[in-house]
Amino acid sequence: MTSAKTILVLGGGIGGSTIVRLLRGRLPSAHRVILVERDAQYVFPPSLLWLMVGHRRAQQITRPFAPMKKAGVEIVHGEIERIDPQNRSVQVAGKNIAADYMVVALGAELAPATIPGLTEAGHNFYTLSGAQSLDRARAELHDGNLVVLVAGVPFKCPAAPYEAAMLLEADVRKRGLQGRVTVSLYTPEPGPMPVAGPQVSAMVRQLVESRGVNVNTEQAVIKVDAAGRRIHFKSGMEVSFDLLAYVPPHCAPAVVRAAGLIGESGWVPVNRQTLETKFPGVYAIGDVTGIPLVTGRPLPKAGVFAHGQAEVVANNLAHAIMGDGKPRVFDGYGSCFIEIGDHRAGFGSGNFYADPAPQIHLRQPGLLLHLGKVAYEKYWLHRWF
Numbered sequence: 001m002t003s004a005k006t007i008l009v010l011g012g013g014i015g016g017s018t019i020v021r022l023l024r025g026r027l028p029s030a031h032r033v034i035l036v037e038r039d040a041q042y043v044f045p046p047s048l049l050w051l052m053v054g055h056r057r058a059q060q061i062t063r064p065f066a067p068m069k070k071a072g073v074e075i076v077h078g079e080i081e082r083i084d085p086q087n088r089s090v091q092v093a094g095k096n097i098a099a100d101y102m103v104v105a106l107g108a109e110l111a112p113a114t115i116p117g118l119t120e121a122g123h124n125f126y127t128l129s130g131a132q133s134l135d136r137a138r139a140e141l142h143d144g145n146l147v148v149l150v151a152g153v154p155f156k157c158p159a160a161p162y163e164a165a166m167l168l169e170a171d172v173r174k175r176g177l178q179g180r181v182t183v184s185l186y187t188p189e190p191g192p193m194p195v196a197g198p199q200v201s202a203m204v205r206q207l208v209e210s211r212g213v214n215v216n217t218e219q220a221v222i223k224v225d226a227a228g229r230r231i232h233f234k235s236g237m238e239v240s241f242d243l244l245a246y247v248p249p250h251c252a253p254a255v256v257r258a259a260g261l262i263g264e265s266g267w268v269p270v271n272r273q274t275l276e277t278k279f280p281g282v283y284a285i286g287d288v289t290g291i292p293l294v295t296g297r298p299l300p301k302a303g304v305f306a307h308g309q310a311e312v313v314a315n316n317l318a319h320a321i322m323g324d325g326k327p328r329v330f331d332g333y334g335s336c337f338i339e340i341g342d343h344r345a346g347f348g349s350g351n352f353y354a355d356p357a358p359q360i361h362l363r364q365p366g367l368l369l370h371l372g373k374v375a376y377e378k379y380w381l382h383r384w385f
């Protein structure tokens with residue numbers, strides 16, 4: 001009989017929710033699995049793209065954390081104020097919680113305020129409230145320039161701004177406003193999804209442009225004039241807009257930065273196969289990590305990786321505690337649907353750890369892939385909540 005262990009999981013997003021459920025399924029009840037999460041409701045982020053064009057309501061893509069309690073997960077609701085990785089403990093509402101193992105799954109912090117004027121000028125569709133306000137605003141737009149702006153790199157889900165632009169363009173067409181409303185996208189990236197390689201990037205660009213979206217790359221925003229509705233770029237270019245939808249700059253959460261967990265990249269360095277940090281018994285998974293690929297670009301921030309890493313860490317902790325099964329490694333494989341509007345989606349998949357470059361394959365968009373994305377949304381929310 002192994003001595004009772006405590007596993008502390010920080011953050012109940014895609015990575016954290018997956019890992020607590022898997023651990024609870026593998027470990028007898030004598031072992032404690034504690035999840036610390038500040039939000040009362042879980043939001044499934046991929047579906048924000050549908051919500052912002054009126055295809056979903058908030059109730060369809062949010063879930064309470066309560067069912068996890070029934071499954072034996074101890075839930076601590078509150079803001080993590082301090083992390084002590086040396087002692088594998090955290091402080092929540094002034095109370096200390098310590099553990100034998102700790103998994104940091106706190107995601108990326110959204111930092112729109114770092115670009116002057118951005119918050120006042122536009123809609124942050126990376127949040128539930130921002131996607132809801134964008135939904136209301138796009139329904140009222142009958143002419144003018146609709147701009148999708150990537151305000152910083154890296155950002156989670158490399159495909160999301162391109163999907164957003166295509167969904168908004170499809171909405172404009174559906175409402176009979178083609179020619180009256182133009183959709184443009186501005187990004188500091190050299191092209192769409194550069195991590196996937198030049199071929200995939202060119203294919204995605206072609207997809208987006210074939211929908212009539214005007215794609216502008218290597219344009220880094222420096223400020224936005226909310227009153228004058230103008231975006232100022234580092235290149236000197238200025239662009240006017242009538243409706244602005246943006247992806248905010250991202251950074252590691254302040255509490256993670258303060259804990260000494262961050263490396264030179266600004267994110268948490270980990271062993272790319274085991275996800276262990278430099279602190280023994282402390283793991284980090286998902287968006288909070290910075291994992292360099294052989295090309296020098298980082299592994300994208302995406303739910304599919306947070307999920308895959310959670311599976312590996314859950315397996316290896318269960319193996320370490322119970323001695324059953326075999327240790328596994330995270331292999332860098334990932335996939336994602338790319339929604340293009342009109343009930344069609346493409347699908348990119350491959351090995352991001354491949355040497356000398358990620359090997360990514362893109363399947364042409366179709367109805368079946370869109371239905372696959374819908375089915376996956378239903379499955380995910382049902383499986384983990």
Ligand SMILES: Cc1cc2nc3c(=O)[nH]c(=O)nc-3n(C[C@H](O)[C@H](O)[C@H](O)COP(=O)(O)OP(=O)(O)OC[C@H]3O[C@@H](n4cnc5c(N)ncnc54)[C@H](O)[C@@H]3O)c2cc1C
Nearest residue numbers: 011013014015038045046080107157286287302303304306
């Ligand atoms: C619009 C959009 C579309 C997307 N589409 C896709 C897609 O199609 N495919 C895909 O793979 N990925 C997609 N993603 C990306 C995906 O959602 C993220 O990569 C994924 O959620 C990362 O999981 P995570 O567990 O690392 O972090 P998160 O899911 O962000 O979870 C972090 C959790 O930590 C909590 N937290 C943070 N700080 C604290 C604190 N101090 N105290 C307590 N709790 C805290 C947060 O409340 C949150 O619940 C999309 C994202 C967006 C925004």
